[in-house]
Amino acid sequence: MPKEKSIKELEDLPGIGPTTAEKLKENGYDSVEKIAVASPHELSELVGLSVDNAKKAVEAARQATTLEYSTGSDLYNKRKALGRISTNAKTLDDLLGGGLETNAITEAYGKFASGKTQLSFQLSVNAQLPLDKGGLAGAVLFIDTEGTFRPERIESIAKAKELDPEQAMNNIKVVRTVTTEQQILSIERADKLVRDENIKLIVVDSMMSLFRSEFIGRGALGERQQKLNSHIHKLQALADTYNLAVYVTNQVMDNPAILFGDPTTPVGGNIMAHAATTRLYMRKSKEEKRIIRLVDSPNMPEGEAVIKITTNGIRD
Ligand code: GTP
Ligand code: MG
Numbered sequence: 001m002p003k004e005k006s007i008k009e010l011e012d013l014p015g016i017g018p019t020t021a022e023k024l025k026e027n028g029y030d031s032v033e034k035i036a037v038a039s040p041h042e043l044s045e046l047v048g049l050s051v052d053n054a055k056k057a058v059e060a061a062r063q064a065t066t067l068e069y070s071t072g073s074d075l076y077n078k079r080k081a082l083g084r085i086s087t088n089a090k091t092l093d094d095l096l097g098g099g100l101e102t103n104a105i106t107e108a109y110g111k112f113a114s115g116k117t118q119l120s121f122q123l124s125v126n127a128q129l130p131l132d133k134g135g136l137a138g139a140v141l142f143i144d145t146e147g148t149f150r151p152e153r154i155e156s157i158a159k160a161k162e163l164d165p166e167q168a169m170n171n172i173k174v175v176r177t178v179t180t181e182q183q184i185l186s187i188e189r190a191d192k193l194v195r196d197e198n199i200k201l202i203v204v205d206s207m208m209s210l211f212r213s214e215f216i217g218r219g220a221l222g223e224r225q226q227k228l229n230s231h232i233h234k235l236q237a238l239a240d241t242y243n244l245a246v247y248v249t250n251q252v253m254d255n256p257a258i259l260f261g262d263p264t265t266p267v268g269g270n271i272m273a274h275a276a277t278t279r280l281y282m283r284k285s286k287e288e289k290r291i292i293r294l295v296d297s298p299n300m301p302e303g304e305a306v307i308k309i310t311t312n313g314i315r316d
Contacts, residue, residue, distance in 0.1 A: 006064070007032055007060060007061070007064035008032065009021070009032070010024055010025070010029070010030075010031075010032065010035065012032075012064075013032070013035065013057040013060050013061055014053075014056050014057060014060055015049065015053040015054075015056055015057050016049075016057055020047050020049060023046070023047040023048075024043070024046070024047055025230075027046050027047070028226070029043070029046075030230055030233075032061045032064055032065060033061075033065050035057060035058060035061035036058065036061035036062045036064070036065040038058055038061075039058075040054035040055040040057075040058050041054070043057070043058070081243075082101055082102050082103055082243070083101075083102040083131075083136045083200070083243060083244075083245065084096075084098045084099035084100065084101060084102070084134075084136075085099050085100040085102075085123055085126050085127050085134065085135060085136055085200070085201060085245050086099045086100075086126050086129075086133075086134025086135070087099060087100065087119065087122060087123065087126070087307075087314055088122050088126055088134075088161075088313055088314045088315065089305065089307040089308075089314050089315060089316045090316050091305035091306065091307070091316055092292055092305040092307055092314070093134075094305070095292065095294050095300070095303050095304070095305045096278065096294070096297075096300065097297075097299065097300045099134060100123060100201075100245045100247060101245060101277070101278070102136070102200070102239065102243045102244055102245045103239050103240055103243055103244075103245075104239060104245065104246065104277035104278065105232070105235060105236060105239060105246040105248060105275055105276050105277050105278075106245070106246065106247050106248070106276065106277065106278045106279075106280065107207070107247075107248050107249070107250050107266070107272070107275075107276035107278070107279045107280065108120075108247070108248075108249050108250070108279075108280045108281075108282055108292075109249070109250035109251070109252050109266035109279065109280070109281060109282070110252060110264075110281060110282035110283060110284075111252055111264070111283075111284065113284055114282040114283055114284050114290060115282050115284075115290040115292075115307070115309050115314075116205065116206070116249035116250075116282055117148050117205055117249065118153070118309050118313075118314065119247075119282075119314060120142070120203045120205050120247055120249065121150070121153045121154055121157055121313070122157055122313045122314040123140075123201060123203065123245075123247055124140045124142060124154065124172050124201065124203060125154060125157045125158050125161055125163065125168055125313070126161070127139075127140050127200050127201035127245070128140070128163060128168060128171050129161060129163070133161075135200075136200035136201070136244075136245070137198075137200070138198045138199060138200025138201065138244070139171040139172070139173065139197045139198055139199050139200065140171060140172045140173065140199065140200070140201045140202075140203065141173050141175070141186075141190060141193060141194065141197075141199045141201070141202045141203070142172050142173065142174045142175070142202075142203045142205070143175050143177060143183060143186050143187070143202070143203065143204045143205070144174055144175065144176045144177070144205060145177050145178075145183055145204070145205065145206055145207075145209055145210050146205065146206055146209055147176060148205065149174050149176070149205075151169050154168055154169050154172060155168075155169065156311055156312055156313070157312060157313040159312075160312035160313055161313075173193065173197065173199070177210065178210070179210060179214070180210045180211050180214050180215075180227065183204070183210055183231070184227065184230075184231050184234075187202075187204075187231060187234050187235055187238070188234055190202070190238060191238070191241075194238060194242050194244065195242070199242070199244060200244045200245065201244060201245045201246075201247065202235065202238060202239075202244060202245070202246045202247070203246075203247050203248070204235070204246070204247075204248040204249070205248070205249045206248070206249040206250060206251060207248040207249065207250050207268065207272070208228075208250055208251055208267050208268045208272070209251060211224050211227070211228055211268075212251070212267065215227075225269060225271050228268065228271050228272070229271050229275075232271065232272070232275040233275075235248075235275075236275065248276070250266045250267060250268060250272060251266070251267050252264045252265060252266055252267065253265055253267055264281070266279070266281075273296075276296065277297075277298060278294070278296060278297045278298075278300075279294075279295040279296040279297075280292050280293065280294060280295065281293040281295050285306070288308045288309045288310060289306060289307070289308055290306070290307050290308070290309060291304055291305075291306055292304065292305045292306075292307060
């Protein structure tokens with residue numbers, strides 16, 4: 001795995017100022033690793049650096065990038081250190097292999113009222129619980145892109161978990177975003193907050209709605225996917241760096257190519273599909289019952305869990 005030393009940002013490279021760094025990022029060179037494998041001539045042409053300066057930047061990036069080899073048992077030990085946040089429903093926790101995993105992005109997709117947001121509220125409370133109660137004793141960063149965050153739901157769910165509701169609400173840092181620019185910035189600038197507040201869960205509810213409304217038509221798709229890609233990479237980087245869990249919700253559409261069976265497909269294309277470590281498909285059933293299907297997981301078999309949405313939160 002590539003590892004960076006003191007040079008972390010593009011701006012740390014010799015000859016790269018903020019404007020050049022910005023241009024590089026726009027062209028997909030958004031990390032020191034990518035500069036390390038770039039051709040100096042191409043960089044020079046792209047952003048108007050002299051070839052000599054581009055060579056110096058590439059050389060510095062190469063020196064800052066070393067390869068680290070890990071053995072299977074190193075990785076196994078690292079996986080054992082992963083944290084888990086309980087969803088508050090035993091069957092769903094079991095389906096996930098013990099709850100929502102840190103160092104990973106978990107995506108929940110489904111139609112309206114399928115429970116995606118309700119599950120985010122429960123996780124936002126449970127993340128605050130001590131380790132032996134299914135939590136990570138941490139705070140939460142909640143990116144609300146749809147204006148559906150409800151403090152009164154947090155209050156009821158927290159009370160049911162015997163947490164001080166006032167404190168539980170204060171431990172959730174909510175950012176209401178109305179543009180993709182704000183959504184992207186809220187994650188790009190999160191490092192300090194994550195460290196200072198011991199954030200253990202980041203929620204993005206929902207991931208795609210602003211991207212879908214701002215980038216309309218075929219012509220805009222390329223740009224949308226490029227922005228989405230770097231946004232998701234930053235989320236994954238936060239998850240890895242701070243050993244925290246990321247829960248994102250996603251909308252669905254009917255895929256006309258699926259003639260038989262359920263045509264419900266998450267939006268966001270390949271970029272979303274590859275980014276999510278684990279995908280959950282949530283379906284409404286009778287009354288407060290919801291069926292959750294594990295669709296994609298690196299280490300758990302596919303399966304289903306049935307949960308209930310109650311005033312006090314998620315239950316078996
Ligand atoms: P969209 O954001 O519209 O795509 O849907 P979603 O999947 O986020 O739905 P959400 O999680 O908001 O679930 C809404 C469902 O939760 C509704 O069917 C509500 O009836 C139920 N719900 C919300 N609040 C309460 C509550 O306080 N008590 C109970 N029993 N159910 C609730
Ligand atoms: Mg919702």
